[in-house]
Amino acid sequence: MDGILRAAAELLDTELSEPVDLGGSRRSTVLRCRTGSGESVIVKAYTDEPEARRCFAAEAAGLSFGLAGPEVLGVDPKVPLLVMADLGDSPTLADVLLGSDAKAAGEGLVTWARALGRLAAKSVHRRVEFRQLWARYGTGMTAWDDEPWIARNVAALPAVLDAVGVAAPAGLCEELARMGTAGGEEYPAFTPGDTCPDNNLLTPQGLRLLDFEAACYQSVFLTAAYCRTPFSTCWCVFVLPAGIARKVEEAYRAEVVAVYPALAEDAVWQAGMRQAVAVWTVNATVRLLPQTVEDGPMHRTRRPVATRRQVLRHRWHVASTLGEFPAFAQTVRQLLRKAAREWDVAPLPHYPAFRAAGAGRT
Template identity: 35%
Template sequence: MTVDTSSADDSTVGAGAETLAVAAAVAAGESVLTRRFGSAITLVAPEDLAGSGPATVVRARVASSPFALPRTLVIKHYPDPPEPGRPDPFAQEAVSYQLFTALAPEDRMCPELLAHDGRDRVLVIEDLGGVPTLHDKLHARDARGAERALLSWARSLGRLHATTASREPDFNALLRRLGGPVKNEDAPLPAVCAQLPGLLEELLDVETPEPVQQRVMEVAERAGAPSYRAFSPVDLSPDNNLVTSGGVRFLDFERGRVRSTLMDVAYLRLPFASSADALALPPGMSEAMIAAWRSEVVSVWPGLADEDALAEHLMDGQLLLLWVLTWEILPELDLDRHATPISREAALVTWWRELAKHSLRARLTHISEHATRVAAALGARLGPHADLAFYPAFR
């Protein structure tokens, strides 16, 4: 007898797979904790936290343990190994947590790593509880609360950079132990930047003058220099940041690595620009965030106490991040329809306008003129409403 399953409820099948994944994560968590502490530890009442990456993320309660463990823990289980030649998100995350767990508690800008195992590809970390994320704060109707959260985020980012500025050898050594590749850039920055002028000409009919290309390539090369390097979570989306009573704490280090802070500091000018739903901040907010970030890093990089040096660092980061984002985003955009104020299209127009404004202030006339032409070409294609809206907290 043949059973016809073509009409089966896909949601039921999916729910079964999720249940099995949660059970596997709990079993892996119990196993690594038992090996770590030398006695059986039982976890119960698992809650699927629906992680967006390759890991199954589960909160579970410690039912029985002879040790003083927290009441609840978070388990991240990576059941599938990476494709050959690809970075391993488990290794990146495990090493990132190891790096921070070795620091003093006041310098730890993330939950504490309690146990991990490369064989089971599992991490068990501290549960910070049901506190709001930065995304929650930006989408609530409390402008003051959102401002405080943003300044806390900027300070935490600065503290993260300051405490890891000299830790690249440690990070690389830990990564080698877990078999992860030390060099883990998404794409070579000079190669990416070299491709954008062709895209701008093909899709927007905007030429990129040689002085502009030369400046961008210099910045891209500078991003590989040893100065101003520190750990970066890379994925700085607002929903990956918890707003705790002790300040903002970072989550999700699946792409974490040491790199130039040029890319991170650019988020102070282009807030959370890599997020698909990135919106705008009110005037003055970016400047306040920059001041909060600098207050944490100036003891490590005293050169940034100089206003001109800081302005150049910010300008370089903004320029580089926008070129990379445009290279990624532009080919995927629908340039034949009017943009809404909460669209990716509106974001790109606004960011090029911001680059034009800041580069003009820096007396980089060739950069400003080029950015103005790109913004105008985008605006002409996307209509009169291609202005990025504020986050709901500031409307």
């Protein structure tokens, strides 16, 4: 911590004191500090491992892009670390979803979706600029835009299925190969990457996004699918009431239609969304199914929280009617039948804020 403070103080040319550890991760240390003038700032320092370096490059490029997130006060690629303006201790979207106020949760979700849609719309014509920022901080590393994670998941799925005794139906490999990037070639836009509920502050000035470690350009459908299969890569996963889910999805869609008019066509939008649901369901299956030999919570400390088996079963349920991918739909139905036989686990409930309003279960 002393070394981080010295490097950040030198970067800002001011004394830093009163460090408070905000948690960070295995890749990073995050501190709230006071400057010599009494201002509160956030220092985020990364380890020197390749994955951490890549996350630093994404965060430095994404925040320097200037479209969202806290103001960047300084970047030191040598440490590496960033110093950012402190956005304070406002509640996160996770806080309201896991609370008891359905109105606050619904408004928070719509605010989140609208802000992400506006961010995407503002970014469409600035991809070259983002590439230049990545080149500055990425030092030759592959950008997240170019990471073949969908193809890697597709290649891994048959072995994951075989390990649990589920036979891949005829045509599955061909369907998986057609998933592509879920519209990324036609409808790309900027995203912080990790837009999970705990990375969104609901401040008096509006929604403020945190955590740009996976910042990239990706299909707008992959972002919008976080509304249809709630928070596709996150720990804070429960069920949204159908009416709320539609409202949230339409809030995002209304913003991106301004730059991609073709998305106003329901046929185009629905096909892209179904493809994105398939992509995220493959991702969840490959990532979580090997961890369900013994069930466990999606987060080590946060409560309430769903279990991995609950989340997977819900993901499979949503994907079980994907008409464009009949072999994949058959696959997830097989997984659902296996889960019904072998997993003694309750259905995934609604987010706590909506349970208080009598939303029920699904």
